[in-house]
Amino acid sequence: MNVLRLAAILIVAALFAVAGCGDDDDDGGGSGASDSQAVTESRAQGDVTWCIGKDTTGAFTTVIDNFNKANPDANVELLELPESADDQRRLQIQRLRAESAQCDVLGVDVIWTAEYAAQNWLLDVSDAIERQADAFIPSTLETAKYEDKYWAFPFNTNAGFIYWRTGQDGGPKPASWEQMYQQAGDASGFIYQGARYEGLTVNFLELLYSAGGTVVDEGGSEATADSEEVRNVLTFMRDGIDSGDVPKAVTTYMEEESRRAFEGGRATYMRNWPYAYALGKDSQIADSFDVTTFPPYEGNPGAGVLGGYNLAISAFSENPEGSLAFIEFAVEPGQQEIQATEASLPAVVSEVYDMPSVKKALPFATDLRDAVEQAQPRPVSPVYPQISEAIYTNVYAALQGDKSPDQAAQDMNADIQDALETF
Amino acid sequence: MEASTARLGRRWSRGGRRYGTGERRLARAMLAPSLIVMALVAAYPIGYAIWLSLNEYSVRVPGLSRFAGFDNYSEAFSSPEFWDAVTVTFLFTVISVGIELAVGLGMALAMHEAFKGRGLLRTVVLVPWAVLTVVSAITWRTIFEPNLGLAPQVLSALGLPGADVVWLGETGWSMAVMVLADVWKTAPFMALLLLAGLQVIPNDVYDAAKVDGATTLQRFRRITLPLLAPAILVALIFRTLDALRIFDLPYVLTRGANDTTTLSLLSYQELTTNRLIGYGSALSVLTFAIVMGVSFLYIRLVGGNIRSLVADER
Numbered sequence: 001m002n003v004l005r006l007a008a009i010l011i012v013a014a015l016f017a018v019a020g021c022g023d024d025d026d027d028g029g030g031s032g033a034s035d036s037q038a039v040t041e042s043r044a045q046g047d048v049t050w051c052i053g054k055d056t057t058g059a060f061t062t063v064i065d066n067f068n069k070a071n072p073d074a075n076v077e078l079l080e081l082p083e084s085a086d087d088q089r090r091l092q093i094q095r096l097r098a099e100s101a102q103c104d105v106l107g108v109d110v111i112w113t114a115e116y117a118a119q120n121w122l123l124d125v126s127d128a129i130e131r132q133a134d135a136f137i138p139s140t141l142e143t144a145k146y147e148d149k150y151w152a153f154p155f156n157t158n159a160g161f162i163y164w165r166t167g168q169d170g171g172p173k174p175a176s177w178e179q180m181y182q183q184a185g186d187a188s189g190f191i192y193q194g195a196r197y198e199g200l201t202v203n204f205l206e207l208l209y210s211a212g213g214t215v216v217d218e219g220g221s222e223a224t225a226d227s228e229e230v231r232n233v234l235t236f237m238r239d240g241i242d243s244g245d246v247p248k249a250v251t252t253y254m255e256e257e258s259r260r261a262f263e264g265g266r267a268t269y270m271r272n273w274p275y276a277y278a279l280g281k282d283s284q285i286a287d288s289f290d291v292t293t294f295p296p297y298e299g300n301p302g303a304g305v306l307g308g309y310n311l312a313i314s315a316f317s318e319n320p321e322g323s324l325a326f327i328e329f330a331v332e333p334g335q336q337e338i339q340a341t342e343a344s345l346p347a348v349v350s351e352v353y354d355m356p357s358v359k360k361a362l363p364f365a366t367d368l369r370d371a372v373e374q375a376q377p378r379p380v381s382p383v384y385p386q387i388s389e390a391i392y393t394n395v396y397a398a399l400q401g402d403k404s405p406d407q408a409a410q411d412m413n414a415d416i417q418d419a420l421e422t423f
Numbered sequence: 424m425e426a427s428t429a430r431l432g433r434r435w436s437r438g439g440r441r442y443g444t445g446e447r448r449l450a451r452a453m454l455a456p457s458l459i460v461m462a463l464v465a466a467y468p469i470g471y472a473i474w475l476s477l478n479e480y481s482v483r484v485p486g487l488s489r490f491a492g493f494d495n496y497s498e499a500f501s502s503p504e505f506w507d508a509v510t511v512t513f514l515f516t517v518i519s520v521g522i523e524l525a526v527g528l529g530m531a532l533a534m535h536e537a538f539k540g541r542g543l544l545r546t547v548v549l550v551p552w553a554v555l556t557v558v559s560a561i562t563w564r565t566i567f568e569p570n571l572g573l574a575p576q577v578l579s580a581l582g583l584p585g586a587d588v589v590w591l592g593e594t595g596w597s598m599a600v601m602v603l604a605d606v607w608k609t610a611p612f613m614a615l616l617l618l619a620g621l622q623v624i625p626n627d628v629y630d631a632a633k634v635d636g637a638t639t640l641q642r643f644r645r646i647t648l649p650l651l652a653p654a655i656l657v658a659l660i661f662r663t664l665d666a667l668r669i670f671d672l673p674y675v676l677t678r679g680a681n682d683t684t685t686l687s688l689l690s691y692q693e694l695t696t697n698r699l700i701g702y703g704s705a706l707s708v709l710t711f712a713i714v715m716g717v718s719f720l721y722i723r724l725v726g727g728n729i730r731s732l733v734a735d736e737r
Contacts, residue, residue, distance in 0.1 A: 093698070115482075118482075118483050118485070119485045196678050248589045252569060252591045252677075257568060261571065264570070383697075385697050385698070389692070423482070423489070
């Protein structure tokens with residue numbers, strides 16, 4: 001009797017376990033819009049809900065207030081998603097798959113834009129973009145493009161920087177990646193984001209783009225990672241760890257760990273996003289560090305990888321015109337200035353970087369614009385998550401010495417090809 | 424404990440017979456709502472997950488799907504990632520649950536003794552259990568942060584080796600930290616379950632054994648352990664099933680690096696990150712099957728023991 005009851009309890013417990021797993025992803029099929037739809041005209045009226053990550057600085061609310069004040073017929077509301085990008089994507093996809101009209105405007109990480117567009121979850125905004133394409137920094141527009149159409153407006157952008165310690169225990173301004181590694185080895189090392197996650201993909205691609213390499217061909221159908229450039233970069237990164245120029249600890253570092261180690265005086269050079277600047281100026285090393293754009297690698301000018309968020313309109317929105325009006329407002333120079341000064345979010349409109357208020361908040365604003373202009377998007381593909389996984393797992397294996405650079409390059413190529421051939 | 428509930432159950436059912444079948448019908452009717460809710464909440468999603476696992480859903484063409492039969496399963500069985508995850512999951516389960524049982528038993532025995540402040544200790548000891556796993560995982564990640572974390576700082580202050588070890592960057596150590604974090608959190612839970620078991624063992628048995636001249640060790644081996652067996656079994660089952668589904672710890676501590684990708688983490692990666700709904704669901708269903716299999720194994724292997732124990736007690 002007891003055993004039977006125990007069995008019943010176990011079965012129920014196990015059922016709940018698997019229910020928890022399966023529940024997350026609902027039916028992918030369904031009717032779904034078979035053709036993509038476009039929105040061309042904006043009209044500032046009606047209710048609009050903006051679903052974007054947590055408004056940590058209050059800058060998103062400021063833009064909404066400004067818009068609502070200027071447009072009495074419209075009412076924009078903020079629906080805050082979690083701070084973590086993974087969670088934002090999960091919650092957005094949950095709503096989109098359910099064809100929910102709850103979110104009108106979506107804050108979409110640049111790497112999700114192609115994926116959402118491929119699923120017909122976004123409205124085509126090509127007409128609206130082309131009316132003012134000149135205003136945007138060209139590289140940022142590339143992240144919103146999929147199959148020759150624009151599916152979103154760039155909202156904020158991002159590019160990596162080299163931070164370096166000046167003064168007594170510092171080093172010289174890096175003249176090239178190779179030289180910086182060497183100088184780091186003589187001082188306290190160079191750190192970056194080397195944990196097995198998206199950040200490692202970015203760190204790897206920055207070197208690879210500088211070396212002139214790619215991981216996917218232009219058409220997005222062939223993997224191109226089994227190349228000399230990939231081997232070269234993997235060898236360079238691996239040698240950095242073997243020689244001690246780069247501490248082994250980077251294999252556990254994400255952005256925050258790197259920043260803490262740099263501010264704690266544990267490294268002479270660091271690769272990180274611009275957000276670390278303001279925080280660094282509040283830390284014990286406030287007066288003894290500086291930032292610069294990526295130095296040349298292999299004799300080529302340094303190239304970055306674009307980050308940031310785009311604003312897209314959900315295909316299930318009941319107010320596309322009102323949504324478009326709000327997005328067009330949010331990317332106006334005046335509003336972009338607020339994002340830059342209040343939230344340190346780099347603007348997508350070139351002229352903002354020349355504004356005195358922005359230069360005051362981000363003293364390296366001109367460098368930042370240069371960095372964004374020279375940066376390239378990550379592979380624009382509906383299977384980007386798998387491509388990135390193929391990159392970071394193999395780079396990580398090479399860093400750990402589990403695979404030779406040659407083997408890692410071959411495996412990366414095969415894994416990316418698999419990803420591209422996903423049903 | 425088991426015996427008394429069983430007796431109670433029989434008394435109830437005898438009572439039921441006296442009131443006739445109408446009473447039973449009423450019982451069924453009153454149970455029906457919860458059974459229906461259970462079916463909706465648990466059975467439907469499971470059936471649905473199984474259905475999803477037999478299909479493939481395109482990640483590039485909207486709304487396109489095709490029936491795949493058992494393709495997703497054969498893909499899992501032929502993928503080294505799946506078998507690695509199975510190995511890692513079982514390794515973690517065996518090590519962590521084993522240590523938790525030992526530590527939990529020790530804690531339970533200590534808390535069973537009568538001493539001042541026992542009530543307070545019993546409450547305090549549960550604190551780790553009350554902390555959310557994600558929160559405790561983030562704490563452990565910070566503790567083992569290279570150079571700046573508490574662990575390397577303490578080790579280097581004491582001049583002990585290991586201050587320079589990148590704990591979460593090495594294959595063996597990553598698993599060790601994961602086990603440590605799990606033991607810290609769940610050993611108190613184990614202890615509490617075992618303590619409940621200890622408290623129903625009548626003192627007369629111990630007194631009689633003492634009169635017969637049994638040593639402390641003999642009393643532990645011959646009285647405590649056998650009479651505690653049902654509680655141990657329940658605690659083991661709870662913890663094993665939990666450990667087999669572990670997700671938060673590897674997700675936060677290592678993101679699955681250095682051989683810490685468990686089955687749940689792999690399913691999450693394929694299902695949520697890569698949006699491979701068919702394949703990801705197949706992995707979930709396989710996890711479910713493994714958990715079910717282990718539960719039945721427990722029942723078959725040790726279920727008989729409970730029955731005989733209960734019989735003995737009577």
